[in-house]
Amino acid sequence: MFEEEIINLCKKLRLSRNLADMAQKTEGESHQEYLHKLLSSELKNREQVRISKLVNSAGFYSIKTFDSFRFDEITLPSGLTQESLKSLDFIKDKKNIIMYGRTGTGKTMLSIALGVTACQNGIPVKFYRTAALVNQLSEAKNAGTLSVLLKKLNKAAIIILDEFGYVPYDRTGSQLLFDYLSEIHEQKSVILNTNLEFSRWVNVLYDEQMTAALVGRLMHQCHLILFPGENNRLRESSINDLYHSISTESKGD
Structure with a gap:
């Protein structure tokens, strides 16, 4: 009862x-x-x-943690330690992080681990493949609902943009992305993952002045983390292939 x-x-x-x-x-x-x-x-x-x-x-498409991440394979800038990165000091200071390196070197894994840690600390996060966000911005503008989307984005304290520069964006989408990142400049932290050096960003955004302005704003308060390592997915694949070949040879003996 x-x-x-x-x-x-x-x-x-x-x-x-x-x-x-x-x-x-x-x-x-x-x-x-x-x-x-x-x-x-x-x-x-x-x-x-x-x-x-x-x-x-x-919006994470998988859940990652720091447990299996190889910090010894990345180059942290002066003033940023592994401990301060994990403690999310950059969010408190509203600083950005740009992760630069070849495909498969762990940029997405580290950015998701940071995002998950932020969520565990009660900090709202939005994670996007950059092309997907550009498409959403363009579609919202065409539908007259851009303000609704921006209001949704503004609820997050940190924006993670993955795979920046993997595909070129149309001029309207590039302008919308630039406008949004300019609007949140020094208001939120942005984590941006890219395999493009800054001089090649114009190939994605088309406009040189807009590209220079975007790079300047992102880098104004920013930690640049370099990923010089080899492709982890290829490395793991090579290890698996090697193990398979050794295993096959052993059975043959």
Whole structure:
């Protein structure tokens, strides 16, 4: 009888079902200890739900952590340590991060790990393949809903743009991307991953003045992280091929 009443009271008080469930399992030597444990459980549950919502709404196409990332294979700039990067100091300072290196060297993995860590700290994130964001901006402008999309983007404290420069953007899309990044300049942190050196960005954005202005704004308060290593996917593939060949030879012997 009391279980159903507790569930209904939780609904009316906008408390989670978790509280009703924990009420049956929690024990305490005093009423105060019991209540403290129960409320602590509810708070922990709310934090977990919030983190889950932030991660799900960020747009990551996979979840990555720092555990398997090889920090010894990247070059951090002066003033940026592995510890300060993991602690997200750049977000507090509203600094940008540009990750530059060949395809498959870990730029996406590190940027997602940073984004997931931000979500775990209650910081809203938006992750996009750059071409996808450009398409969304163009479609929203054509549909007259650009302000709605920008309002959605503005809820994030950090914007992650992956695969910048992999494909050229049309002039309208380039202008919209430039306008958006200019609008959030020094207001939010941007992580941008690219395999293009700055001198070649004009091949993607077309306009030299706009390209120079965008590079200048992104680099104004920025950490440039270099990824000089080889393609990890190719390396892992080569290792697998080598293992397979050795295994086959062993069976033949």
